[in-house]
Amino acid sequence: MAQTPSRGRVVGDYLVGRQIGSGSFSVVWHARHRVHGTEVAIKEIVTGRLNKKLQESLMSEIFILKKIYHPNIIRLHDIIEVPGKIHLVLEYCRGGDLSMYIQSCVRVPEATAKHFMQQLAAGLQVLRDNNLIHRDLKPQNLLLSTNDNNSVLKIADFGFARSLQPRGLAETLCGSPLYMAPEIMQLQKYDAKADLWSVGAILFQLVTGRTPFTGNNQIQVFFFFFSFF
Template sequence: SSNSLSTVWKAEHLSSGDVVAVKQVYVEKLNKHLKSCLDCELNSLSSVNHPNIIRLFDAFPAENCIFLVVEFYAGGNLSSYIRLHGRVPEQTARKFLQQLGAGLEILNSHHIIHRDLKPENILLFGLDDDVMLKIADFGLSCTLHPGHYAEKVCGSPIYMAPEVDMWSVGAILFELLNGYPPFSGRNNVQLVRNINSCKHLPFSQLIVPALHPDCVDMCLKLLSANPVDRLSFNEFYHHRFLRRNSAILRAPFQIP
């Protein structure tokens, strides 16, 4: 496949025999922002190697371009999965979040925040019960050490706590459970206004009776508009909902 900025080929890695994707990026066509995104992607992916993060095998420059050799995937992304399947069972959502948490744990250990977690940037490998999630698209990621703040997110001069990724995880969990995102708006300004004015998350009443309180508790705390009240990564990773290994007990739950 190709566009004006890059071309992607399916290929075979000579040393390992693995099927890979080779992406040729035309560097001379990139503006300053896109070059910065490419640098972020290379810096982040070259730092980590984990089953739940898209793997960068190699990167090498050529005349006016750079070649990236990454894992090949044909399973689509989480966004297309939700469009196809609609809302997923709670146990499936938990399985997906456990994998997402495992990938974020390695990023957290390297002080990397993704800053653009969304279903479109989570790739799927395998089929049915063997589906594996891989975090991709690190173009807006950055390294952030404890006690510091990210000064820009998506080019906006705003301050975000390091737990910005946790908000995104909450939105992903909500969409998995309901089949639609928690917030909407005609544009970014209206979207932010709707988020700030939201008093109750719009859970589907069809699923509320079947949700375990631990599941809803995690979703509500991840989507807290106040970063102080939002779950930290450690609180998320050790939350009862993700640590529950046996079959989830069903209990009626009322959304506060």
């Protein structure tokens, strides 16, 4: 159930409104700038709940968002720190995420799927140009500026992202099993092409309305996936 903010709560220059999302260590609020009324999303993170690894991931996410400015990457407007909390003031996406859009359409028209995939490709090209790998691409992490077929898609949630130099390899097991590349699932070293597997899984879901593989956890997905090979 969504939390109700205290009446007139203010964070920096922003008047906080309703809750629009939550995670294990954060809550996301809709907010407006007190002067010019610009809508934003404020990701409120309780730093005391983060272990060292999660703190490093947060700092990495902030570094990436401060470094990149592109229409297909979620924009970081500001960072507001108070004792025990960090607030990331992010671009507000009225259309929600791509997962919600797929559910509303069941099967996305081919022209619309092409539109979204072209924008995803443009955002990923910027990451590649900056030697970055996302490692958690999935419909829930792709936000939409509006809820129509002309929406602008924006890559979000860079908590698992990291720098990966050309010909470099990563080996950390991370991501979401339904969209995870087989080399990651098999605990092998992998490169930036692992993101492309996730793109393929997203495209499959766009045009069919379902994920290419099923399972309630990583082990179930693993056995389901490798039963085809």
